[in-house]
Structures are given as structure tokens and as C-alpha cells.
Amino acid sequence: MTSFLSQLKQRRVYRVAIGYAIVAWLMVQIAATVLPAFHAPEFVLPVLIVLLGVGFPVALVLAWAFDVTPSGIEKTPDGTGTSAARNMRYAWALAGLGLLIAAVGVGAYWFWHRPVTKRTATAEISNVVAEKTAAGPGVAISEKSIAVLPFENLSSDKENAYFAEGIQDEILTRLSKIAALKVISRTSTQKYKSAPDNLREVGSQLGVANILEGSVQKIANAAHINVQLIRAATDEHVWAESYNRKLDDVFSVEGEVATAIAEQLNAKLTGAEHKEITDKPTNNPVAYDAYLRGVAIEHNQYGYESYQHAVTAYAQAVQLDPKFALAWARLAVLRSFLFFNSIDRNANTPPAVLRDFEGAVTAYQEAQRRLPNNAFLLQNLAFVLRRAGRWQDAETTYNKALELDPRDVSLLSSLGGEFYGYLRRFDDARALVDRALEISPDSETAHAIKASILQNEGRL
Incomplete structure (x- = not known):
């Protein structure tokens, strides 16, 4: 040695x-x-x-x-x-x-x-949250927060972009029904591309810990859907899945994705939430396709002519499936919007027809008969009742909608700004809008309504 x-x-x-x-x-x-x-x-x-x-x-x-x-x-x-x-x-x-x-x-x-692995990801996210909180004022990022980015359309036919957008929108809608999750609104995420280069920066801008990316390819009577859940701070892929479905069996994908994400983020579902996010809206693939076309038009094209095209798509959907409640709801909402915000081009149309609020109420009630516990439908019915001067009925309907979906930012903003604000019940109005901003700090509508309330109070 x-x-x-x-x-x-x-x-x-x-x-x-x-x-x-x-x-x-x-x-x-x-x-x-x-x-x-x-x-x-x-x-x-x-x-x-x-x-x-x-x-x-x-x-x-x-x-x-x-x-x-x-x-x-x-x-x-x-x-x-x-x-x-x-x-x-x-x-x-x-x-x-x-x-x-x-x-x-x-x-x-x-x-x-x-x-980082799935086991250590939570700890690292917590460290990032702690650093952000220590660095300055602001709300800590919840580990159960998520943003759904626009899904990429991989179909050779670019006209199928509406299908990818519709799938993304339905997944986002179902996730927003889960009270344990903080879900960023579609308005805030649409400015990002399908797969941004710097997810850490996107997560920081949106104030979320998790990001869902996806792609959709529609070929003839089949659809191929890829989704992946990513930790924004670490770029770690937490979960991914591929779905190959015939169009007559594509309706359940959105619910399966929402359920899987809730499981990955340890968000416990109530029985009512599980039923709501897994229910199939229709069993008719052609009706569902028409519905998705209407949603895409409504979200991306603004104006009288465009909304008429969306109404045509929704009308086709309910004609193909008279029990398609969501399509009935969208049809009622959009028809009401056209009555409220446009001028009828037929000069001979009597003013009473242009202000046929009772007819609008009848349309909503028909949709509500098929979808009795839909907060979105009740919110818009309350809006019609308010415009008809039936304020007490409108408040009752608004509150029923709020009981069904207390996290709906649009509902909270509408009840606060377009109801209590008009009644000059500013304390009630501010409380509701503040709740909306707690859920979705990026909501431009809620911020605008809050500013309007403060202005009417003489505080701005």
C-alpha cells in the first residue's frame, strides 16, 4: 500500500x-x-x-x-x-x-x-409562489389554478378551426364549473398561441400554476385530440392523453379531460359537479357540429350579419336535436341580443314586435324546460326580465342562477353592474364585482363595471 x-x-x-x-x-x-x-x-x-x-x-x-x-x-x-x-x-x-x-x-x-418529478413538483411550485409573494404585493398563485390555451388545429382543412376552438371552449367551460379550481377566462387566454415558447412567462402573466395545451385533428368522421397539462413554473409535463374518437362519440371527451385534470390537481368534485361536467350535451354529431360552428362565430366575429349566421347554426342544431338544451340556450341568448342591439331593417315592423320581450321570455322558458338548472340560461333570462321592467322577477332569477353557479364571473358582474348598479345599490354591486375579481383578476368586464360603480358613487 x-x-x-x-x-x-x-x-x-x-x-x-x-x-x-x-x-x-x-x-x-x-x-x-x-x-x-x-x-x-x-x-x-x-x-x-x-x-x-x-x-x-x-x-x-x-x-x-x-x-x-x-x-x-x-x-x-x-x-x-x-x-x-x-x-x-x-x-x-x-x-x-x-x-x-x-x-x-x-x-x-x-x-x-x-x-423535478410529479412528487416534487408541488414543493417547487410552492417555492415559486413564496418567492413571488415575498418579492412584492400581489396574490399568491394557487396550485389549483389553470389556464386553457387555444387548441391547435392540425386538420388539413383550415375550415375545421371552429372544431378545435369548440373543443377547447367546452373543456374550459367544464373546468370553470369546479369550485376547487381557479380557471382563467377565455378572453385572457385567446391572445396566446397554442404552444408558446416561454410557459413560465405565460403562467406568470396569467397568474396560474398550470397550463393546458392541446391540438385537434378532424378527418372525415373521426377526431384525434391531444391534451397535456404542464406546470408553468418548471415546464414539467404532469399529465397527457390522446383521444381517438368517431364524431358520434366525441361528446364525452371534454368531460373526461376535465375530470382527469381535477384528479391531477387534487381538486375534489362534488356529486353535482361531476354530473355537470360529464353530462353529454347531445348524442347527435351533426347537431353538435352545428353548435360548435355557432360558438366559433359568436366568439370571433362581431356584428349583425355574423350573429345572424350564428343564430342559423344554433337553429340548425336544435332542429336536428330538439332536446339539445345548450343549443336552445345559445339560440335564445343570441336572438335576444339581436333584438336588444340592432335595428330591424324592415321599416314596416311594428315597434311592439321589436320590443317583444314576452316572446323572448317564452323562448328562454322553452330552453329552460330542457335545461332547468343552467345558470347561464337563467342569467340571460333575468336580463330579459329586467329589460321588460320586471325587476323583482329579474332579481329572483339572478339569485337562483347565482345559487347554481356562484363562481360565474359574467353572472357576478352582470348582477352587480347591470342590476344593483342601476338600482344604485352600490354596496351590493361592489360586493358582487369584487367577488368576480377574486375569481378572475384579469376580467376586463369586471374591472370596467367596478370603475363605473365607483364613478357613480363619486369616488373616481
Whole structure:
């Protein structure tokens, strides 16, 4: 053993080992700092560490076998006979020792810097939240918050973009029914592309811990839907799934996705919530397709002519499936909107017909008969009742809608601004709008209504 140690000193193996360790450590520190700036893949740094670890025993063996002299690099004499055999055993022992040291070093680094997994993701998200909170004022990001980004249309026919948008919108709607989740509104997410480059920045801007991305490909009578749930702060893929469905069986996908996300985010569903997010709106694929076309038009095209096209699509949907309650609801809402916000082009139309609020109420009641516990429908029925001057009935209907869906930002804003605000019940109005902003701090409508209330109170 003494002979082996003296040989290590004589051949300057100690110096090489120490020098190699220092240089390798510096390389790792520099790489850890520089690589993120160049958006290098996450595997680059671990690969570098492994290569440096493998190189350590190689460097020791080379230091043992060769000397650096004024005349260049020369092989160290091994002696003859017994001495040569002993030195060869020493070389193998040195290689094994170097490999062991490298393995321990790489293992230690991996233990203290191990990559994020599903088990550690929650802790890292909490750290990010703590850092944001400590850095300045603001609301901490909830681990059960999510934004659904626009789904990418992978169909060769770009006219099928409405289908991808409709699937995304239905998933978003169902997620928003889960009280345990904070779901960012569609208005705030539509400005982002399907797969943004910097999810950490998007998550920070939207104030969410999780982001759902997806793509949809519609081919003939089939649809291929991909979705993936990602931690915004760490870019970790928490969950992903692919759905290959015939169009007559595509209705259940939105509910399956919403249920899976709730499970991944540990959001407990009530029995009522589970039923609401998993119910199929219709069993008629053609009616559902017409409904999605109407939704896409309503969301992306504004104006009298466009809304008439949406009404046509919804009317086609209910004609194909008279029990399609959601289509009835959208049809009633949009027809009411056209009555309220446009001028009939037929000059001979009597004013009484243009203000046929009772007819609008009848249309809502027909939709409500098929969908008795739909808060969206009740909200818009209350709006019609208010316009008809039936304020007490409107308030009762608004409150019933609020009982069914206390987290609906549009409902809270409407009841606060378009009802209590008009009645100058400003305390009630502010309380409701503040609730809306707690749920969706990015809601432009809620902010505008809050400003209007403050202005009417003389506080702005």
C-alpha cells in the first residue's frame, strides 16, 4: 500500500486528480448558469456531468501511465518482471478507484440537484409562489389554478378551426364549473398561441400554476385530440392523453379531460359537479357540429350579419336535436341580443314586435324546460326580465342562477353592474364585482363595471 501511494505521488496523480476536480466543478457551475440563457434542453447539463464523471478515472490512468517532460509527453517506465506486473495492478486499481469516486460524485450531485418529478413538483411550485409573494404585493398563485390555451388545429382543412376552438371552449367551460379550481377566462387566454415558447412567462402573466395545451385533428368522421397539462413554473409535463374518437362519440371527451385534470390537481368534485361536467350535451354529431360552428362565430366575429349566421347554426342544431338544451340556450341568448342591439331593417315592423320581450321570455322558458338548472340560461333570462321592467322577477332569477353557479364571473358582474348598479345599490354591486375579481383578476368586464360603480358613487 505504501508503495502504491508513493507511486501516486511520484507520478503526480494527486495533482491531476485535484486539478481535474476543480476544472470539472467550474465547468458545471458555468454550464448551469449559461445554458438556460441559450434555452438549451434540460438533458444537456446532466449529460455534461456524466461525461466529466467518466473522464475522471480516464484522467487518473493517463496521469499514471504518462509523464509531462520538457521534451513532451512520455510514457512512464513500468519496470520489468514483478515490478511491471505490480504497476499494472496498481493502474487497474487506480482506474477502479477513480470510477468509484466519479460515481459517488455524480450520485451526490444528482441527489441534491435531482430533476423535478410529479412528487416534487408541488414543493417547487410552492417555492415559486413564496418567492413571488415575498418579492412584492400581489396574490399568491394557487396550485389549483389553470389556464386553457387555444387548441391547435392540425386538420388539413383550415375550415375545421371552429372544431378545435369548440373543443377547447367546452373543456374550459367544464373546468370553470369546479369550485376547487381557479380557471382563467377565455378572453385572457385567446391572445396566446397554442404552444408558446416561454410557459413560465405565460403562467406568470396569467397568474396560474398550470397550463393546458392541446391540438385537434378532424378527418372525415373521426377526431384525434391531444391534451397535456404542464406546470408553468418548471415546464414539467404532469399529465397527457390522446383521444381517438368517431364524431358520434366525441361528446364525452371534454368531460373526461376535465375530470382527469381535477384528479391531477387534487381538486375534489362534488356529486353535482361531476354530473355537470360529464353530462353529454347531445348524442347527435351533426347537431353538435352545428353548435360548435355557432360558438366559433359568436366568439370571433362581431356584428349583425355574423350573429345572424350564428343564430342559423344554433337553429340548425336544435332542429336536428330538439332536446339539445345548450343549443336552445345559445339560440335564445343570441336572438335576444339581436333584438336588444340592432335595428330591424324592415321599416314596416311594428315597434311592439321589436320590443317583444314576452316572446323572448317564452323562448328562454322553452330552453329552460330542457335545461332547468343552467345558470347561464337563467342569467340571460333575468336580463330579459329586467329589460321588460320586471325587476323583482329579474332579481329572483339572478339569485337562483347565482345559487347554481356562484363562481360565474359574467353572472357576478352582470348582477352587480347591470342590476344593483342601476338600482344604485352600490354596496351590493361592489360586493358582487369584487367577488368576480377574486375569481378572475384579469376580467376586463369586471374591472370596467367596478370603475363605473365607483364613478357613480363619486369616488373616481
